[in-house]
Amino acid sequence: xxxxxxxxxxxxxxxxxxxxxxxxxxxxxxxxxxxxxxxxxxxxxxxxxxxxxxxxxxxxxxxxxxxxxxxxxxxxxxxxxxxxxxxxxxxxxxxxxxxxxxxxxxxxxxxx
Amino acid sequence: xxxxxxxxxxxxxxxxxxxxxxxxxxxxxxxxxxxxxxxxxxxxxxxxxxxxxxxxxxxxxxxxxxxxxxxxxxxxxxxxxxxxxxxxxxxxxxxxxxxxxxxxxxxxxxxxx
Numbered sequence: 488x489x490x491x492x493x494x495x496x497x498x499x500x501x502x503x504x505x506x507x508x509x510x511x512x513x514x515x516x517x518x519x520x521x522x523x524x525x526x527x528x529x530x531x532x533x534x535x536x537x538x539x540x541x542x543x544x545x546x547x548x549x550x551x552x553x554x555x556x557x558x559x560x561x562x563x564x565x566x567x568x569x570x571x572x573x574x575x576x577x578x579x580x581x582x583x584x585x586x587x588x589x590x591x592x593x594x595x596x597x598x599x
Numbered sequence: 600x601x602x603x604x605x606x607x608x609x610x611x612x613x614x615x616x617x618x619x620x621x622x623x624x625x626x627x628x629x630x631x632x633x634x635x636x637x638x639x640x641x642x643x644x645x646x647x648x649x650x651x652x653x654x655x656x657x658x659x660x661x662x663x664x665x666x667x668x669x670x671x672x673x674x675x676x677x678x679x680x681x682x683x684x685x686x687x688x689x690x691x692x693x694x695x696x697x698x699x700x701x702x703x704x705x706x707x708x709x710x711x712x
Contacts (some may be wrong), residue, residue: 491642497601520700529704530643544701577642587633588700590642 489514491591493578498596500572503553508563508594510578518583519561524545524575524593536561537583565596570597601626601706604701605689612710613677620674620706622663622689630691632656632665637686640708646687657669679710 491512495576500506508545512519523528532545534554550569555561561580567573611704624630632649635643648654652667662678673687673691 492641516684527704530702535699560693579642585647588635588643590635590644592642593640595640 488491491578491580491589493576493591493594496592496594497524498594500596500598502598503567505567506565506596508565508571508576508578508596510563511559512561512578512580512589512591513559514580514589515558516580517558518581519555520579520581520588521551521553521561521563522543522577522579524577531553533563555589570582572596601630601691601701602650602708603701605687605706608707609703610706610708611709612711614681614712615678616642616710618674618676618679618683618708620659620687620689622674622703624672624689625693626670626691627682629667630693632663633690633692633700634661634663634672635688635690635702637688639685640663640672643688653671657692672707679708680710683708684708684710 494509516536520535521533531547533551536542542555552564576594579588581588602625604623620654633648634646636646644711647658649665655664663672663674686705686707688701688705692700
């Protein structure tokens with residue numbers, strides 16, 4: 488079955504540590520996205536990539552980094568510079584041009 | 600700029616009640632409009648979409664009509680079920696440019712048996 492996988496589902500880290508969240512898709516989509524969701528709030532765009540080896544900052548990129556070395560993969564690193572990293576992180580992909588976005592199940596990151 | 604505004608929740612209804620969740624948008628140009636649904640602890644799933652004015656999207660008993668004159672895309676369902684309890688997001692995107700989506704803040708629906 489085609490889809491998007493995110494791992495792990497729950498992640499705990501100590502303050503000051505970098506952590507990388509995985510996102511893999513087998514939908515052959517060119518575009519991939521990372522969103523952050525806080526309780527009672529909507530989705531805020533962190534980074535997006537429309538093609539391999541290229542990505543752009545979203546609305547809240549500070550303290551995050553990404554790479555897009557393969558079409559299928561778009562990992563997100565939450566660095567120690569992110570002041571409030573505890574949140575639910577969602578990865579998505581689409582074919583571009585106003586097509587439907589497909590979402591992964593999300594990773595809940597808790598920084599202790 | 601471009602934005603999406605949804606009615607604040609939570610919305611609490613009894614089973615078989617009529618549902619309306621309001622969504623209005625501000626956009627420079629002609630966006631495509633979407634409703635997504637999020638069940639607890641999961642990612643978002645597309646519920647329905649409309650790509651041009653007067654289009655009606657429908658799925659699983661839910662409907663929404665793209666109203667250009669009122670810049671609205673209200674979600675409706677004639678008879679809700681307990682299983683419809685979730686958070687609903689209205690969103691827009693464009694056919695050209697960066698293809699970024701803009702999401703509303705979400706409306707939580709709770710349906711009581």
